[in-house]
Amino acid sequence: MTLEWIGDVILLVVVLPVVIYLLHGVLTAANSIVPSVNRIAAAAQRGSADLDAVPLLLHTQEQTIATVGVVADYGGSLDVILDDAQGA
Amino acid sequence: MPAAGVVMIIAVVAIVAAAVFYLVSTIVALRRITNGLDEAIAGVVAIIDKSAPVADVVNTINQNLDAGVDLLEGLLVKKAGLADAVGLIDGLYPGAAAQGLRNLPDAKRVKVPRISEVYTRGTLTLARLGREAPIAAASPNGPALRNAVYGSKASAALYPDGRPGRQPSLPRSPVIGVDSPVQYDPDEEVGGPRKRLPLAQERS
Numbered sequence: 001m002t003l004e005w006i007g008d009v010i011l012l013v014v015v016l017p018v019v020i021y022l023l024h025g026v027l028t029a030a031n032s033i034v035p036s037v038n039r040i041a042a043a044a045q046r047g048s049a050d051l052d053a054v055p056l057l058l059h060t061q062e063q064t065i066a067t068v069g070v071v072a073d074y075g076g077s078l079d080v081i082l083d084d085a086q087g088a
Numbered sequence: 089m090p091a092a093g094v095v096m097i098i099a100v101v102a103i104v105a106a107a108v109f110y111l112v113s114t115i116v117a118l119r120r121i122t123n124g125l126d127e128a129i130a131g132v133v134a135i136i137d138k139s140a141p142v143a144d145v146v147n148t149i150n151q152n153l154d155a156g157v158d159l160l161e162g163l164l165v166k167k168a169g170l171a172d173a174v175g176l177i178d179g180l181y182p183g184a185a186a187q188g189l190r191n192l193p194d195a196k197r198v199k200v201p202r203i204s205e206v207y208t209r210g211t212l213t214l215a216r217l218g219r220e221a222p223i224a225a226a227s228p229n230g231p232a233l234r235n236a237v238y239g240s241k242a243s244a245a246l247y248p249d250g251r252p253g254r255q256p257s258l259p260r261s262p263v264i265g266v267d268s269p270v271q272y273d274p275d276e277e278v279g280g281p282r283k284r285l286p287l288a289q290e291r292s
Contacts, residue, residue: 023114
């Protein structure tokens, strides 16, 4: 009978607090991850939205090619119009 | 049932209840984490998809810009000479002379003329574009940027004996009207060169 009471005391005083402490720690850690994950998700969505202008690069590419072509034509004309430097 | 057994059962039930409560709470938190990670993964996938063509497009843009830079650098060096070209670039972009020109490694060893300390950017541009701009004229200190006399072979070829001065007398503007001394026939004049009348006749 005495041993049973000792076992009861151990369960209530030692095992139960230890179980609660450990599980509470796990729950706290899991809950602390949630805000971080939400921030990561929001940042990924904002980053994705920032890249919506990427298709404009295709227009920039076309404009660059056209501009370089005009510069080449203009440079060719200048090459004809202007004299070369002495010794060049 | 003895009292000790009842207490033990109560203790075990309490332990199981605590375990269930915390484990269920943990499961709920993990589900929220999973949902958040799903959203994050979707955003990252969208970023990857949208940024996939960026490298090729940017490389193409850079190749075209490189070609343009090579063209302009080559043209500048050809027309202005290496030293003046580097001086002009350094005048427009201070410190750029240290980097030199990409296709001309010798540009880094050129003694850069301090063009920008004497002339403004606009003047430099005019000097480069117009070989007979006032800045290029001979000064008491010698040629400014280019020799004004020999700077233009093309224009010098037009006047091999020197640029002619003002003509002593220029033909006067023709008198027009019904009473004009010279009557022009529109049928002859339109589309054809103007008649070059003798000077004396034009003055009359």
